[in-house]
Amino acid sequence: MSACHTSPESDGGRSVRSHPLDPPTADEISRAVAAARADGRLGDPARFWGATLDEAHARRVVAGAATGVRLGLVGMRIDGAGAWEIDVLLSDAGDEATDWRPVDPRRPGITSDEARAAARACRESPLFQEVMARRGIHDVSLCMIDAESMGGFEPAKYRGRRVTWGTVWHRTTEDDNGYARPVQGVVPIIDMHTMEVLEVEDHGVIPVSTEAGPLTTGGFGPDRTGLKALEVVQKDGPSFDVDGWRVSWQGWTFRIGFTHREGLVLYDLEFLGRSVLKRAACNEMYVPYLDSNSTQYRKNFFDWGEYGAGPLTNSLALGCDCLGVIHYFDGTHLGGYGDPVTIKNAICMHEEDNSILWKHNDLRRGVSEVRRSRRLIVSNFQTVANYDYGFYWSLYQDGRIELEVKLTGILSASGINAGDEVPYGRKVSELVQAPIHQHYFGIRLDTAVDGELNRLAEVHAEAEPDPALNPYGNAVRFVREPLTVETGRRNDPGTARHWRIESADRTNRYGEPTAYQLRIPDTTRSFGRPDSVMATRAPFIHQHLWATPYAADENFIGGQYPNHAEPGEDGVHVWQRQRRSIDGVPLVLWPVLGTHHLPRPEQWPVMPVEAIHLTLAPDGFFDRNPALDIPDPAAARAAEPDSCCS
Structure with a gap:
């Protein structure tokens, strides 16, 4: 249960x-x-x-x-x-x-309260009402308007004003899924201080889809049958202990935090009494759209820096968002008008079975040794208008750490005429296309591998070029390249490239620095022209890993205030020009996870979860497998009358 x-x-x-x-x-x-x-x-x-x-x-x-x-x-x-x-x-x-x-008064992010006020201002605006009437929409009370940041596309005539623009959607009823019915070509521009609708661009009437996109059960016919109950039972309770915001589990100890900008944060992660990370969080999210149509070309958002992960955090529900024996943490943030807002069950923590941890079947002796893996997961979800993002930090019994980002929700769509070609997206519904776009997640890792002083090395595989050492042509070595000055690096799966975060003070019994290995399997690259807004506004996306020494005033990979910023004025790409040493210092790593999203019809009207990952694993941190002390499941289940584990 x-x-x-x-x-x-x-x-x-x-x-x-x-x-x-x-x-x-x-x-x-x-x-x-x-x-x-x-x-x-x-x-x-x-x-x-x-x-x-x-x-x-x-x-x-x-x-x-x-x-x-x-x-x-x-x-x-x-x-x-x-x-x-x-x-x-x-x-x-x-x-x-x-x-x-x-x-600069233009620079603070857009609050949820301001976004609602901007939508209300649009619905009350005669300019907006007139433009919608041209499309046969006379009751604008059912229109949804999402206030979007103007980054890089601020009209010169509004320079100096804190402006936003709106994407518009139409609902036929109060409970309709408005994101299924984009209103193409209508772009209101709003002053976010005065809440004045300055103008409403009208790029021409395109019919609004009449095809619904219901997400409620039964919306597309009877529910699927045959699904039996799946219950998670921990009759003795969970294996973790919680003291306020401090957690201990299977050799791990850490603290949970919650911030306005980043949402879920983990502090002071230690495994078996040894430090690994001082701080870990998703630090920024940048989402550029790759379509030149009138309601898409402006779309390039710093979702954390311009809106804040904290206010966008979901309240999670047992049995729906979380399954099992759950410990919840509430999250509290400052609302737009100065009142604290508490989100119940903002963070979910549970442990779950994770298949095999290690196994060997000795065929000669007929003896099998197997241990099951269990992991502790700390997660939360943010909803950014149409999209939903889950961040799942998993800790494992062998000392590994994994971040899994789950992407789901509704694709941000555009209206099209019947028969239109869709060169920069995919048709997903009647008169609806979903444009190609990308998601970049800038992660912040303040490292502390066996202490606060760390260094970084890049490792790749390389064939042995010396025929005398490689007579059979099969010899491959790993090449370790120390990175001693702050830098940006790119992933290369073709050479098995990864990075070692090494202690500057401690070595293992083999004489190597104790270390953790960082792998970033999910990456992409920018396809924008070098002079494009998407290429110049978020330069951090052009590398897959950045490394800097810790500095108290360098907190966000894309800059402190990206809203209305001059493209590329602040962020990790600027800091690293100082060419500071990262050799034996308090080290901050900024991995950049990315995915290039070519929509599929199967992702409409709501997108099944797709996941991308980052992994940290001990690499010479221990002298042998640290999970040899996990109890034998056969011994634990031997007393059960129906046990097959023997």
Whole structure:
């Protein structure tokens, strides 16, 4: 049977802080906002984009070198006259906004509250109503408008304004799947400070599809039969232990965090008492569309930097999103108007069987030794308008770490005329095409392999060129190339390329540096012209791995504020021009997972999950298989009367 455990201890729905790295509580967010408002310069009302724990300060508190809780807010005057990064120190002596750093008022990300207000402004706009009436749509109350960032395509006449544009969809009823009916050629442009609809581009009337795309059960006929119940039973409970936000399981210990920008974060991962990672998270997501039609060419989004993973996080449901004996963690973020918002069951943690861990069948003795694998999974889901993304961090009993990104949801579609060719996408429904696009996930890994000082080496396979050493032509060696200066690198599956994160201090019994191996099997490349917005706005996508020394002010692979940024002005590609040493330093790796998405009709009206991966595995970290101590399942099941395991 399925079961769930409660979230961290709470009082009135507000999580209790038990460690300096715990995420901000609802009460702390409210106190920080009150301290910022008390200054007066934000005005009333004001808007906010995010409250973030100052992790460097939190670590100083852990070390006994500081006290209190420091949060960073991004606050904006509602008239657009000013925006600031605001540092707030919360302490028993009182709460104080200690520092105000001006920010270009165009640059903070788009909040969910602002997106809803922009959609409402469109529906109330006579300009929008007139354009929709040309398409025979006179009741705009059923129109959906998704406020999209303008990155790289801001009209010159609106320079200096914080503007967005809208993609438009039409529903025939309240419960209709509007994403099945794109309204092609209609592009409202909205001032996000004043919520004024500045104009509505009309690129010509194209019929709206009449074909529905229901996702509810029975929408395409009777449900499939013959599916028997599949229950996960752990009669003795799960094998993990939870203390607030700290987790221990099968030799692993780590802390779970939740941030406005990145959503789920893992801190201080140790295996069998030895450190592996200091921090791990999906740091940014960039999605460029590869179609030149009027409602697609602008689409290139920094989903985390322009909207925030925290506010887009789903509340997960037992038996639907999660199956088994589950422990949930709530997530709290700062809403657009200054109120804390708590997402129940934002993070799901469970363990599951994962087939064979290791096995050998001794044919001579007739003896088989086999151990089953179990993994611990910490996951959450974000919905970005039509798309849904799941992030699953898995820890294994042999010391491996895997990130699996699950892509599902609804394809972002365009309307077409009957008989139109679709050179940059696929037809998926009546008068509907889904354009080719890409998904890039910039991951941040603060490494700590056997300590804080690490180095990086690139490894590839190479045939032995010396005939004297390779008389049979089959000798292949692995070549290790130290990378001593910050850099960007590309994957090459043809040479089995991967990377070693090595300790600068410790060696194994073979004299090698203890290390973890990083593999990035799922990558793609940009196909945009070098002068295109997609190529210049997110240069981090042009490499598959970046490496930098840790710096407290270098937090996001695509830049601190990508909204309305000049293309390529900030991010890891800029930092690495300093050519700093990465040899024996606190090291940050930025793997870039990617997928080139050529839509299939089978992915409509909702997309079956596709998954991409990243893997970290011990590589000389241990002297032998670290999972030799896993209990024999035959011994564990011997007492069961119907056991076949013997």
